[in-house]
Structure formats: C-alpha cells, structure tokens
Amino acid sequence: MMVDRPALQLDAVGLQIGGARILHDVTMQVGTGEMVGVIGPNGAGKTTLFNIISGVMIPTSGTVRLAGDDVTGHKVHQRARVGLGRTFQTSSVFAGLTAGENVRLAAQSKLGGATSPWRFPRQGDDAAQVADRCLQEVGLAHHTDTAAGVLSHGDKRKLEIAMLIATEPEVVLLDEPMAGVGSGDVAGLVEVIRRLHASGRTVLMVEHHMEVLLGLVDRVAVMHHGELLAIDTPKAVMANPQVQKAYLGETV
Numbered sequence: 103m104m105v106d107r108p109a110l111q112l113d114a115v116g117l118q119i120g121g122a123r124i125l126h127d128v129t130m131q132v133g134t135g136e137m138v139g140v141i142g143p144n145g146a147g148k149t150t151l152f153n154i155i156s157g158v159m160i161p162t163s164g165t166v167r168l169a170g171d172d173v174t175g176h177k178v179h180q181r182a183r184v185g186l187g188r189t190f191q192t193s194s195v196f197a198g199l200t201a202g203e204n205v206r207l208a209a210q211s212k213l214g215g216a217t218s219p220w221r222f223p224r225q226g227d228d229a230a231q232v233a234d235r236c237l238q239e240v241g242l243a244h245h246t247d248t249a250a251g252v253l254s255h256g257d258k259r260k261l262e263i264a265m266l267i268a269t270e271p272e273v274v275l276l277d278e279p280m281a282g283v284g285s286g287d288v289a290g291l292v293e294v295i296r297r298l299h300a301s302g303r304t305v306l307m308v309e310h311h312m313e314v315l316l317g318l319v320d321r322v323a324v325m326h327h328g329e330l331l332a333i334d335t336p337k338a339v340m341a342n343p344q345v346q347k348a349y350l351g352e353t354v
C-alpha cells in the first residue's frame with residue numbers, strides 16, 4: 103500500500119551480522135500522523151527494526167527516510183534533530199530527580215542548554231515552561247515535585263513520554279510502553295498514548311499487550327524471522343492466514 107506523505111519510509115532494509123540474517127528486505131511506509139503497531143513472536147526482529155529506525159544500528163542494505171530525507175547513515179542525535187524521538191524498554195528516568203527535573207533536562211537538551219543536573223533553569227525559564235506543559239499533557243502535573251523513583255511503573259512510563267514530548271518529536275517510537283505496568287495503570291497510559299497520537303504525531307509502537315495495541319493503532323506491522331510478514335489494519339492482519347501460522351502455538 104502506498105502511503106500519502108510518509109513520515110517514515112523503509113526500502114528493502116536488511117541487517118546481516120556475520121552469517122546471521124537479522125532483518126531481510128523490510129519495506130514499509132508510515133503516513134504522517136498515522137499510528138502503526140509492530141508485533142511478532144520473540145526474536146522476530148522488532149527491537150532491531152527500532153534500532154535501525156532510531157540510528158542505534160545502521161542497516162547493511164536498504165534505506166531509511168524521515169519525511170522523505172535519507173537518514174540511513176545518520177546518528178541518533180542527527181535523527182533527533184530532524185524530529186525522531188524514542189522511548190526504551192528499560193526505564194530511562196533519573197530516579198533521584200523529581201518528575202519536573204527529569205522533563206526539564208529533556209527540554210534543555212532540545213533547547214540546547216546545559217544538561218548538567220546541577221544547573222537547572224529556574225521556574226519561568228523556557229525549559230521549566232516546557233516541562234510544565236509536558237507533565238500536564240501526560241496527566242502528571244500533580245507529581246512535578248515527586249521523586250521519579252517513587253512513581254508507579256505506569257506513572258514512570260507517562261514521565262518517559264513527557265520527557266519525549268519535551269524534545270518535540272514529529273515521529274515517536276514507543277518500545278513496549280506497557281511493559282511492567284500494573285493492570286490498574288493500563289487504561290491511564292493508553293489514554294496518554296491516544297492523546298500523543300491525536301495531537302498529530304506519527305507513532306510507531308512495539309507492544310506485546312495485544313488487546314491494547316489493536317485498540318490503539320491504525321495499522322499493524324507483523325515481523326517474523328526478520329521479515330515483514332504483513333502490514334494492514336488490525337482486522338485484516340488478524341484474519342491473515344500467514345500471520346495466524348506465524349503465531350501458531352502463541353496467543354494472538
């Protein structure tokens with residue numbers, strides 16, 4: 103399927119490490135403002151795909167484009183500058199700093215200010231204003247002065263999203279946002295991700311929590327043995343016999 107104004111475009115992307123073919127011939131487009139979920143059995147290549155899109159790894163073949171520009175060989179910070187943001191599977195917040203301080207640091211990195219935790223901007227500075235707005239957006243304004251380390255897993259994930267928003271990305275990669283989140287926190291986090299998308303950002307999300315993913319995304323990309331098996335609406339993907347076969351023995 104051709105996508106109008108792709109925010110992200112992969113053409114025949116491959117990764118070969120030694121004799122191992124980790125990714126093979128992955129071609130896909132994600133439209134501007136679209137939300138696409140990435141699923142696949144363990145070891146299918148989902149994390150590798152995210153690493154290649156974000157610049158943590160460089161593919162051995164094919165091209166990666168952001169808003170039409172070839173960024174295949176670009177480093178992580180170069181992609182961040184052109185509007186790519188990513189959360190990681192493992193929590194990346196500074197536990198000893200408050201939620202507000204964590205987001206201010208992220209905002210400062212975008213504004214080009216000092217990133218030393220000893221040199222926080224005062225209230226009223228640009229980074230502090232951005233932090234207030236981002237915490238508000240994820241519903242954590244009441245935790246601005248709470249140490250990040252004592253937040254629930256769900257709130258930590260929201261904080262990571264606030265830190266991401268502070269860098270003003272156009273394209274957002276969410277790596278298993280529901281991982282480790284208690285059932286009571288799922289609905290709130292889903293709402294935050296829904297808003298992230300509703301505000302016009304392009305979102306690509308790896309998520310094992312299938313019910314959550316299928317309820318959120320416009321399309322689903324299915325990885326299997328390093329290849330893109332299918333990319334289509336949730337309904338079409340779940341009805342796809344090849345996808346069902348790939349998941350045989352696993353609960354879809």
Ligand SMILES: Nc1ncnc2c1ncn2[C@@H]1O[C@H](COP(=O)(O)OP(=O)(O)OP(=O)(O)O)[C@@H](O)[C@H]1O
Pocket residue numbers: 119122124142143144145146147148149150151
């Ligand atoms: N640097 C590497 N060197 C060799 N093999 C690798 C490397 N990175 C990943 N692999 C292999 O590539 C395959 C894909 O791994 P990847 O982590 O991308 O899968 P995944 O779909 O994210 O799995 P999971 O759902 O378990 O996180 C796996 O078989 C993995 O062992």
